[in-house]
Amino acid sequence: MSGGNYYVPDSSRYPIFAATSLFFLVMGAGGTINGTDNGTTVLYLGFICMTLTMFFWFRTVVQEHLAGLDSAQLKKSYVFGMAWFIFSEVMFFAAFFGALFYVRTFAVPWLAGEGEKGAPIEFVQEMGVDFWTGFENTWPVIATPDNGSEYEIADKTMAFPGWSNVLAWLPLWNTIILLSSSVTVHFAHLGLKNGSRKSFNRWLGATVGLAVIFLGLQAAEYYEAYAHYGLTLNSGIYGSTFFMLTGFHGFHVFLGCCMLSVMLVRSVFFNHFETHDHFGFEAASWYWHFVDVVWVMLFFFVYII
Amino acid sequence: MSAVIENHHNEHDHHGPAKGLKRWFYTTNHKDIGTLYLWFSFAMFLIGGAMAMIIRAELFQPGMQIVEPEFYNQMITLHGLIMIFGGVMPAFVGLANWLVPMMIGAPDMALPRMNNLSFWILPFAFFVLLSSLFMEGGAPNFGWTFYAPLSTTYAPPSTTFFIFSVHIMGASSIMGSINVIVTIMNMRAPGMGLMKMPLFVWSWLITAYLLIAVMPVLAGAVTMMLMDIHFGTSFFNAAGGGDPVLFQHIFWFFGHPEVYIMILPAFGIVSHIIETFSRKQLFGYSSMVWAMLSIAILSFVVWAHHMFTVGMPLAAELFFMWSTMLIAVPTGVKVFNWIATMFKGSITFETPMLFACAFVVLFTLGGFSGLMLAITPADFQYHDTYFVVAHFHYVLVPGAIFSIMAAVYYWIPKWTGNMYDERLGRLHFWLSFIGVNVTFFPQHFIGLAGMPRRVPDYALQFADWNMVSTAGAFLFGFSQVFFLFIVVKTVMGGKQATDQVWEGARGLEWTVDSPAPYHTFSVPPKVS
Incomplete structure (x- = not known):
């Protein structure tokens, strides 16, 4: 409850990337367990996308912090x-x-x-x-x-x-x-x-x-x-x-x-x-x-x- | 690095929304995200409603007419899951997104990017769930409560995808709730103490706490199911030393607070609407807060009243009977406070008020049948009959869903800047009110007469009331398409709304323009 102006955030593309990665992850995991075609590939794809999204998302947060935003x-x-x-x-x-x-x-x-x-x-x-x-x-x-x-x-x-x-x-x-x-x-x-x-x-x-x-x-x-x-x-x-x-x-x-x-x-x-x-x-x-x-x-x- | 920072500053300068689809994909604005949630829940409401129509059409007459029993089971399962997780919950989160920041004088939610993530998980989760309809063996067919061993030993292969979709829905709910709690705890305008918060904010603070407490438990339950099905554990299998009843305990430890998650925000909404249209201050604000807190705390110690017939020790049956009945006390406090607020008020009955009054009466009716079900020996008669179906539809449809509709009519002038058509709104109310009662009231009778729930066919003596119920269901169903028409019409245009909109309305959200500006408060307002 600080005084002064509020911080108003920008739009960001990371959340929907994360949601999409999560979608690949669960479709891949389900496919792998049920033994459907390409299940494992989708799982790996989801894992890689998720890791990258998290890396860039967290990097942005750190950079905002360092910039004093x-x-x-x-x-x-x-x-x-x-x-x-x-x-x-x-x-x-x-x-x-x-x-x-x-x-x-x-x-x-x-x-x-x-x-x-x-x-x-x-x-x-x-x-x-x-x-x-x-x-x-x-x-x-x-x-x-x-x-x-x-x-x-x-x-x-x-x-x-x-x-x-x-x-x-x-x-x-x-x-x-x-x-x-x-x-x-x-x-x-x-x-x-x-x-x-x-x-x-x-x-x-x-x-x-x-x-x-x-x-x-x-x-x-x-x-x-x-x-x-x-x-x-x-x-x-x-x-x-x-x-x-x-x-x-x-x-x-x-x-x-x-x-x-x-x-x-x-x-x-x-x-x-x-x-x-x-x-x-x-x-x-x-x-x-x-x-x-x-x-x-x-x-x-x-x-x- | 410096490019990034400059970029930030540039984006700070323009305050309108981005153009095109990017606005909705990348948005961090609480109003945009609230709108997404509300439209998503409306879509799910219509899909889940279509499934209800299939169910009721099959039940129009005894005997099998329209669908196969297997498909019927998939319909009742998906209808429940979609209405709860896709309809009611996202609608309340959407309302929280739109209203909580405006009500507490904040510029936005506390963690806006996570807010966007919480929403965009949902379309994917429900895509996964609905795609199971087209998988080999069909969609989940074990009812929305997915009791083991129906959901483990005897489950279709698509259960794996059902489990993962529940996982990510849970992640979405947890992130959404963290956001609501943090917003309320950290972003209130100076001077707005906890006991000065609008009741809708209070109700969501408590709801969010319940969600964070129980969604992980649901995640644990479906994880155990997954392990039992695919990896050889025996949590829910007595042959290995586990117990199918364990599933019911874990599920209802989640499930009962979940029931209150779907009604507490409704309490908040109805309190605001009754206060406004009675043109009086709400009677007993602090007792309303304490009642909601007591309901929330009690909701953790009543779960096994869903399992009276499963074979629990006598002490447990008694404990859960008494603890359940105890909830009637704080709920009664709320109902009497609403009535006392209306007492000697100068009441007018615009559409939101009609829905709110129907809520008070019909929700109370659902609460009374709940009390009947809470009596253990009586529940042995009622358990798993249509009486239970009538009970929870009374608290969820004219309870939770009526409150959502009331909220839409009440706040849509603030959201769009346009007044809805009052005549059409009232017509929608009366059609829904009649439809809902014609649908669900007869189900009390056929339930007490012994018709079991979750059956596609039934004995001849239940035929008359089932026919009436189906007629009511189609009336209710089609009046919701009419609701869609009214909402679209209001979004497209209508009489310009004033800032205060309603004569008796109080609260920060009524002090800003209609429609509310894209960023409501860039400087905290002072609250006296």
Whole structure:
């Protein structure tokens, strides 16, 4: 609510380019999954168009900022916008956490015949079907109610392996790494505020490095699951919730890592960001803290309990 | 670099719109984008309406006459999806675009380029959705609520495209809502405190919050569907330890706030119109705000009243019954406030006021049938019958859609500078009013008598009222083509509107010229 004149924006061709790219992306993705002709080509085309549009769109925003075109009010709009975007991401994860809590609290016990709505096992057995027999309410649940006829049964889960093996437990290391990266990105922010670009670049570089290590370990964990544990997307509700939650989190870490890398490049090669004016970086660091919080939730609800 | 900057300054100097198609493709102007949204939603309204006509034509008589049952299912699915996501929601976003900046004294939306992106995603999303009609296996056929396993195990291949179109519609809604919230929080004219905001602005602030909270949940639901169909997960399949009921929980956690997303802006619109044509200040402004806030918060804890018959524990059935009934309290506050506003007012009944009064009466009627449905034991009788169809069409057609029509008649003089033809407007109202009641009121009867929803054929005893309902539906349908004529006629010309337009109108948007200038406020107005 600053006084004076309002900033009136220009027309822009980027939005409709972005919408068109998005159209190619979804037609391509749908076509690829359904196996129609040219699906993959359209998908790649959409991906390339989207990347280019975003590059030029963001470049324009940065240039406007450097040219001093954006008012204090517009900067505040960006701040609000980023905060609400992160809130929408929180709600996206809430859907998957909600699914996890629901199956653990209701679906799995009921399927095992427990609780108010437990499956009437005797009735099922009288019908001559032994589908659900022997399915027990445990978590992590390895067995599936269909005894592996439609879904596969894993040999092992990613849960806490006991204190003797704790050091070989990748999620623990990932937790340490991601928590440290939240600290390093905060040190980078402090460096910037204190006017030390060197310290900013170093700490930000360290953060990006930790992010890459995290992603590497996550990939190793997935490889381990598929190659040695028999734990896949196809191994019942544990595999489903495990891979979807950690997978979407990993994807968001990847996005956050891209954001921070762009900020690093902007600082190292273009000397962007001032002591009191660096919302681009701040937005990326907010996003980074957000994926960190999601990981803590994951570590607790998916891996530990 | 410097070329870019000079370019910016040049474009700042001219204040008219660009010429030709480029204006609409590249625009960042809230009025242009609002116009795009409104025309898009009108087009979708007519397409979804044509589908409704196919449905009603098939139901004119028992037995199968016009379409195949498979195609009938595709029609009911697309009718619902198009009316909700393509008709009502974009119409409200269009109104928000046009009105919120003018009402709060802002020059434009806070993030104008993203505003353009939010709109242009929609035509693509609905192209993807509608193209599924021509795909192998046909369009989605599982109803707009797309319950698993109908939408997973038994779904047609085009479901993949349906899922992606829902994803990008959601992205559009989220960006649109972020824009509305940021505009309202950051762009209000000096002196306009939160409790001085016009009610339409308040209603959209709350709606946008609901949208940001639940659209990502819908995205999560369709993502789980996609994974279940194509990548072997078992979220909604009991054989793998999941649960089809989980789908319903996630869907309705989105779906119930979605219902209020489609009615809160209507509350805002109706409050303005009743106030203007009663020539009185609105009764109970702050209680209106608090009522909307309570409705919004309660909307997050009532979702399972859509699932009473699915087999939930008794405690859940009771909880969701009581929480649902609780919503009648703030809604009652609003209805009584509207009545109290009219009380002893010097009322005139121009077209917007006619629609607003019909809204109050008929929406309340839909609310009452909602209360009946909220009673768990009674719902075991009503569930999935035409009574439910009658209920939600009463809150959506003479509720949400009447409010949109009221808004169009109320603000079109400000948008175009021309008065609409009052005689034609009233004729349109009466045709719609009669049509909507003839269509949907009998559905209460056939529903209570036991006719299930989503069937192309039915037992003989329902024949009479179905025939009446179909006659009403065609009356309502054709009167909307008449509405299109009235709108086009008004855009083309008409009596010049004054700046205030309506004698009792208050608010910043009535202080500017009619038609409103391309950039409304370049300097913030002072609000006392």
